[in-house]
Amino acid sequence: MDLDESKFGTLDVALTEYAEELRGSGDQTATVTLGYTHSLHKSWRTVLRMLPVAPGASVLDAGSGFGIVAFELAANLPVQVDGIDVEASFVGHARELSQRLSDRGLFSQGSAVRFSEGDVRALGCPDEAYDLVLMREVLQFVPGPVQAVQEIYRALKPGGYFCVSDTDDQLRLTWPSGTAVLDGLVAAVASVQRQRGGDRQTGRKLTTYLRAAGFELAGVVVLPEAQHRVVDADDPERSLIIEQIRAARSRVVGSGAMGPERFDADLKALEEAAPHEEFRMNAKIVALGRRPSSPTGRP
Ligand SMILES: C[S@@+](CC[C@H](N)C(=O)[O-])C[C@H]1O[C@@H](n2cnc3c(N)ncnc32)[C@H](O)[C@@H]1O
Structure with missing residues (x-):
């Protein structure tokens, strides 16, 4: 699909403003989720x-979070996008943002964006409802x-x-390698995700999951990132990592992955x-999978 770059500013400004409001409200989990997904976007x-998407398509953004993918699609094509997410509070934020973006004239004429609560493992929609499903950085959290x-x-x-996209921790290399303090905190946060049935090495398994479910593999893209930065108090990425770790405090301490004194001292x-x-x-x-046109593709 073609993207109208003149619309990037409207979306980016609205998301940045909303992140500031969330920070002011003290909702750390929402603030870091929006900060992370916006930078990824x-x-x-x-x-x-x-993406193979045509005007008039029906699209599902599965695990939509703040709805960023849904917004960008609806800004560029007349499409019907449903966003579903298991977190009721994120559904509320996505609806609020949708209203603000609509007021600013972001969406293409004929587009419709709707958000509701739901679980990607039991969607509750009819069979064969969508032309395209997107799932970005969700599967790593899903047991099953x-x-x-x-x-x-x-x-x-x-x-x-x-179109499914995810992370794989072992593809990350830094020099100098992380300090014992940073590595310990990151490992504690990751262990909570693992205890809850998540998997931070989902990236390498996506193609296997697609084939197992009966999809034809239409393509795989590795989105690389290589950078040099000065990690200091002005570095937004450093701030986001610290905010993410701080937001995970009650989960880390509650799971026993690290005691409260050690967590606070290391942070x-x-x-x-x-x-x-x-x-x-x-x-x-x-990874991009295609459901075969004939039913014989299903194992
Ligand atoms: C890192 S955010 C990604 C949000 C969005 N896909 C994006 O890229 O902007 C992960 C999202 O997955 C959602 N999620 C996790 N498990 C889920 C499940 N079983 N069903 C639906 N959503 C889920 C979370 O609530 C969260 O909003």
């Missing part, structure tokens, strides 16, 4: 340009990822596409760490 526009991918298959029309040490330079490489995996 800027590199993900490359993927949107490659194969069940979720099978449910997407059911919800897609024959010939429809499923303080991270905040006070001396500025340093960093080289980093990372990648996100994006």
Whole structure:
């Protein structure tokens, strides 16, 4: 699909303003989720340009969070987008943002965007309802990822596409490598996700999940990221990492992954760490599956 770059500003400004409001409200989880997904989205526009989506398509944004993917699609094509998310509060934020963006004239004429609460493993929609399903950085949180991918298959029309993208921790390399303090905090946060049935190495497994559910593999893109930065108090990425760790405090301490004194002391040490330079490489995996046009494709 073509993206109208003149609309990027409207979306980016509205998301940045909303993140500031959330920060002011003290909702740390919402603030970091919006901060993270917005920064991810800027590199993900490359993927949107490659998507097979036509005017009039019905689209599902599965695990829609703040609705960023849904907004960008509806801004560029007259499409019907349903966003579903398991977190009721995120559904509320997505609806509020949708209203603000509509007031600012972001959406194409003929587009409709709706958000509701739901679980990607049991969508509650009729069979063969959608032309395209998108699922970005969701599967890593879902216990039973194969069940979720099978449910997407059911919800897609024959010939429809499923674009799924996720992270893989082991694709990340930094120099200098992380300090013991940072590595310990990141490992504690990751262990909580694992205890809840999540998997931070989902990226490499996406193609296997697609094939197991009966999809034809239409393409795989590795979205690379390579950068040099100065990690100091002005570095927005450093601030986001610290905010993400702080927001996970009650989950980390509650799960026993780290005691409260150690967590607080390590977070303080991270905040006070001396500025340093960093080289980093990372990648996100994006897989595109197609539901075969004839039912014989299903295993
Ligand atoms: C990192 S956010 C990504 C949000 C959005 N896909 C994006 O890229 O902007 C992960 C989202 O997955 C949602 N999620 C996790 N498990 C889910 C499930 N079983 N069903 C629906 N949504 C889920 C979370 O509530 C959260 O909004």
